[in-house]
Amino acid sequence: MKIPKAIQRGDSWRICVNFQNKRHTSTHDTEKEAKEWAARKILELKDASKSSKDEIPQHTYLEAIEYYLKNVTPKKKGARWETLRFRKLIRDNPQLVSKNLLDLKSFDFVKYRDSRIKYVTATTVSREMELLSAVLYCCIRELGWLSASPMTLVARPKLPPPRNRRAYDHEIAAILEACSYKEGAPVYTKSQEVGWSVLFALETAMRMGEITSMTWDNVYIDKMYVHLPDTKNGLTRNIPLSEKAEQLLLQIKGANSPRVLSIESDSLSTLFRKYRNRCEIDDLRFHDLRHEATTRMAQIIQNPADLSKITGHTDINILVNTYYNPTPTEVALRLRKGGVK
Template sequence: MATIRQRKNQDGSKTWQVQIRRKGHAPISRTFDSKKDAELWARGHERTMDLGEYKDLRVAQALTLSDALDRYVETRERGGKPLSAPSMRMVRKWQKHRLALVALANLTAADLASWRDERLAEGRSASTIRNEISHISNVFTLARTEWALGKIKNPVRDVNWPSTNGNGRDRRLAPGEEEKILEQCDTSVKSIWVKPMIILALETAARRGELLSVVWEDVDLEKREMRFRGTKNGDDRSIPLSTRAVEVLKGLPSADAKQGRVIDCKEVAFVQCWQRLQKQLCKKGIRDLRFHDLRHEATSRLIEKGLGVMEAAHVTGHRSLQMLKRYTHIRPQSLLDKIG
């Protein structure tokens, strides 16, 4: 049984100290302002000891979410399935959040619901939020199955996550929008990297992170080929380069040295420049445009140019026809010549 003692403090107030001593467990104690809270705490801890869960609880209380994420990354690497570059960015972003300092055993559904509301207020899409939280759910799954924390509860399951409703974005560039966007880059964007990033995104259907990560060693201008490593789905892929893409690459400031990153710009800096460009474009009547929409546009253009499904998937890196379909939005006008 737990021992509960009343103690009188120097200021005259009273507190209640709980001590629990059990064979096979280290002694623990805690002080409360009320006897009721002391009794509740004692009963809860004695129950976990009786059920054999106390060791799990103690380990989980000593392991912060940040440490657990490091262990998650290491576990994936040892298993031969390392996280992709975008997933690693999500993990590192989690480790900078205030919840990263919370012990795994103390992370609650309320904490995650608050985080969800923050991300929604920032304008993040349902799919982005679900992708980010999936890593936290994976941490708890590993904690239960491989880290000897079998009794720990996964709070991710107790939160209502925004639904994607199965509908992806279908934003495509209207006639004349591409010209206006590139013209705005020349007049109001200070960074020299934004315009080539936009053109390359339209010519390669690559993701933002892929373009920012590619190095010159993986570019062959003579063969008109570019290789992306550690993509979102974990695979490497090589894509053909259009003549327009080759010309853009040849004109980059980093092209002379042929070393380092092709786009010598940090992601944070690029995002800031893109956000400023978005505000300028809104004044020109171009609204609701995200950089990732350029990937949708490029994918749709590949199909409209006559590439087969497998050919287009080779360029975009989509593993399934269903995902390729979500990124393809063919304009009815492009089919007129074919149907006669």
């Protein structure tokens, strides 16, 4: 059965699946999302027509989660985070996970969503629901323990606008002082490595894990770039080096081997928060340095496609709408510099 054509209506896309003389329709923000929904729906409807409840083996949701943890989670980059999240879900929701998969209803997940949203952010709830849903689809596609997902029609919480926190010069200066880091001076301690990492992130827009995992055999100072063989989205990436980024690498060269830094991501994250709090800086995260760096780069590299090659974003819209956050004053100065009358 072919995936039907999505029809655009205004700002949304509507798609209809006809199966056994029944129509199933859905509306989405993009054509891609509409087609993905249709593909999932066709699989669900086909499986449901082939199987009856009595033909499917009886398994609990907990069994399914444990299978997923053992066979799927370890293959992911965020395996540690996902494992911790699943363990907490199991611990905090015994009634849900103890249910037989065939007895799960949409309301079980509506109840979970509405209860959880009282204590954590909508983003957190949405991520947890994605995990719960992934387990169910594993049961459908790989195990044959389900014919359809009870979460298909359960709405996710409405997400807040993208974070647009900028890092200001006085905040950076305060954190560097708290780290006992001085530009150009030798880097001996992990605290000083934190300061070094802050400046390198601002120059390269690299993620924390990418910075801490850098090795010297992937640093090409003579060719003015750093090669990242394994990034968050699974793609390789080359980071061009500004003059300051090159100076930072030369400053620390020889301090550690084979890695550029000795500090691990967890320690860097912990120490960054420690010095940020000591400086009484409100709501600044290390990842915000990536936002700041991207916004600064966009003043120079104005082609989003070129900028995405540096930051590693495969979706230009996310790059523009989430990571590029110029102030009105910065835009005004660019207009004046460009001679706009």
